[in-house]
Amino acid sequence: MDIGRIIDDLASWQFGLGVIVGYVGRWTLCWARARWLDKHRPRRDGTRHPVPSPNRYYIGLLLALATIGWSLYQIDEQSHRTDQVVAEAHAFAVQVQECQREFNTALRERSRITMENDQQSVNQRTALASWLRDLLFPPEPYASMDREDPRYKDWAINLTGGYYEQIAAAQKEQDRLAEERRDHPLPEPTCGN
Numbered sequence: 123m124d125i126g127r128i129i130d131d132l133a134s135w136q137f138g139l140g141v142i143v144g145y146v147g148r149w150t151l152c153w154a155r156a157r158w159l160d161k162h163r164p165r166r167d168g169t170r171h172p173v174p175s176p177n178r179y180y181i182g183l184l185l186a187l188a189t190i191g192w193s194l195y196q197i198d199e200q201s202h203r204t205d206q207v208v209a210e211a212h213a214f215a216v217q218v219q220e221c222q223r224e225f226n227t228a229l230r231e232r233s234r235i236t237m238e239n240d241q242q243s244v245n246q247r248t249a250l251a252s253w254l255r256d257l258l259f260p261p262e263p264y265a266s267m268d269r270e271d272p273r274y275k276d277w278a279i280n281l282t283g284g285y286y287e288q289i290a291a292a293q294k295e296q297d298r299l300a301e302e303r304r305d306h307p308l309p310e311p312t313c314g315n
Contacts, residue, residue, distance in 0.1 A: 149173070231306045239299045245292040253285035 156171040165171065257278060259265070267274040 145176075225308070228306060228308050232303060232308065235299050235303050235306065239296055239303075242292040242296045242299070246289050246296075249285050249288040249292070253282065256281055 153173045156173045159171040260274075260277070264274050264277050269275075
């Protein structure tokens with residue numbers, strides 16, 4: 123049973139009109155009865171029969187019930203407003219959760235791309251360092267050869283070609299990762315909008 127509906131019914135104009143009609147009807151009935159008694163059973167002293175006034179107890183009870191009803195109505199209205207605020211807060215929390223989920227997904231994807239890019243940078247630096255080390259400190263028999271020796275030159279060219287392929291492969295992978303990063307931008311902040 124919804125107390126708000128009961129209070130709404132009690133606060134309606136139909137109920138108010140019913141109370142007024144009931145009060146006027148009761149007073150009219152009491153007045154008509156007093157006049158009938160005056161005509162058919164007159165008092166010995168000749169005074170008229172009094173029209174009973176409303177009992178103070180019932181008026182007090184009516185005022186107390188009206189006060190309690192108004193208080194219950196206000197409590198019910200506040201309860202409905204609180205329920206509405208709670209529902210709005212819940213909807214907002216769901217939106218923020220979804221926004222945070224989208225942002226975290228994008229952040230994880232971009233973090234993965236960055237980690238792969240960092241690994242390719244490490245691969246390039248390692249290949250470059252290894253290439254320089256091997257050229258500056260070649261293994262035997264190339265270490266003892268003259269730098270103008272065709273066998274040394276062939277070895278150096280082959281060595282450079284091998285490292286160049288490693289560096290080029292890492293650069294190609296970095297280019298692919300840069301394209302992937304462009305395809306996965308961070309989302310616009312839409313939380314709460």
